[in-house]
Amino acid sequence: MEQLKVGQVTLTWLNGGVTHLDGGAMFGVVPKPLWSKKYPPNDNNQIELRTDPILVEAGGKRLLIESGIGNGKLTDKQKRNFGVTEESSLDESLAALRLTRDDIDVVIMTHLHFDHACGLTVWEDGRLVPAFPRAAIITSDVEWEEMRAPNIRSRNTYWKENWEPIADQVIPFTKETEVVSGIRLIHTGGHSAGHAIVLIESDREMAIHLGDLLGTHAHQNVLWVMAYDDYPMDSIFAKQRWLSYGIERNAWFTFYHDAYYRAVKWREDGAIAEQVKRNRPSL
Template sequence: MMETLTVGNVKLTWLNGGVTNMDGGAMFGVVPKPLWENKYPVNEKNQIELRTDPILLQLEGKNILIEAGIGSGKLTDKQKRNYGVTEESQLEKELKELNLSPADIDIICMTHMHFDHACGLTKWEGEKMVSAFPNALIYTSDVEWNEMRNPNIRSRNTYWKENWEAIQEQVIPFHGEMEVVKGLKMFHTGGHSDGHSIIVIETGEEKLVHMADLMPTHAHQNVLWVLAYDDYPMDSIEAKQKWIPGGIEEGAWFFFYHDAIYRAVKWGKDGSIADEVKRNR
């Protein structure tokens, strides 16, 4: 059963985009393990489960995806082992259960283009890589799009040509911020990657905030708890200082792509969870 959250006239539906298991120390950076393991489960290999689950919503008559999952049939056995992949994407199957197909997706909002977000954008068709969502407009920041195509010595391990060459005609880069459709805005923040963005949805008096990999799980709520994977950690901290306290003050929902426990949470002003959507499958 797919988890959903309805806020105002917006319904979020989490689709199965695959699962990775990554090193807990890397995911919590310099935070000592005795602190973070009390907030998020870890296995005997020091790995934590991280979903890669695209989020479907409809706004202004458009079918919109947030992120694209890790795809299916694209990762090598070595990559699956290194990234702790225990399940690949079931996106097409789950869209079909909702009477949709990949061709029905109008918009994809990419907070950034690391492999675990962007692998699902393309797929193999015979010997050729093609777009998995042929009719979609794909939004990401101009900074992210530039680095995706011209990665540096560090980022080339996560920006792969297999994930962008087939979709480059569909990409709409934006600078600074952009209202993709009425009620849904993307804001370039930097931090996790130089081009990283977050997503804010407003519906009536309600707000939903997707911090993407600045806060990949509920356990990263502390503004100082940033990832060792972050290219610009001080930018991550600055963005978290701006958006998390403000969202809590406004009673916003925070929703997640990677969290294996919660799909979305609403925090009270004391920092405790006031409302929640848990992952049940």
């Protein structure tokens, strides 16, 4: 498992499963000859997208950013449509660190689409129960409201199976909240109305998790936004603000979906200055 130190904070990427989604949808109006040079598709025009939660150890607390694709939450048809070739092995990842799901204090959710939220609940004795029974689950109030009352478009990704068992654990926030000292969730909108980002600061070092505003390193161009974004102009404006903010401060940008990089630092000219690559298994 790859790790990154940001001051006194340790980030560890766990194995939350993998999807393969249409590359055209992931890059919106960007022509394939451009995006495919940066993130190659397979023969079905799909690109590999991890769903790997980040374990954050800070201030004596253990936090997760996102929850993975889960286990047994998708039908065979859904697995085929979403290109799921590997489900979550979060328990095994935590066990390798001598931890269990009971050791997680907080789960930070940038948003609650199924590929981020399926791991919030697990099957136990034929019913769905909280995957992290001791954890507070933090998400924006806008996101939480839509999760429970989705519209005609969003009901395809906001599923009751992912929220009903954990409703008592959810702590919604408005605009911004500090989860623990130095770790903030900030509402941005864009990808969804309630989408939020995570800002981590420790000992004058910084990491920014832009969630699905920056799905992969190949989405660095502020205009390269997903067709999945509900409010693409909000995504563009948020990327403009936070990419500039982070680059000026030599921040790490971390990823949940990227199959190649766990984190990167970019120079002002757009080149990668530092990187944490994902250890991809050899074929």
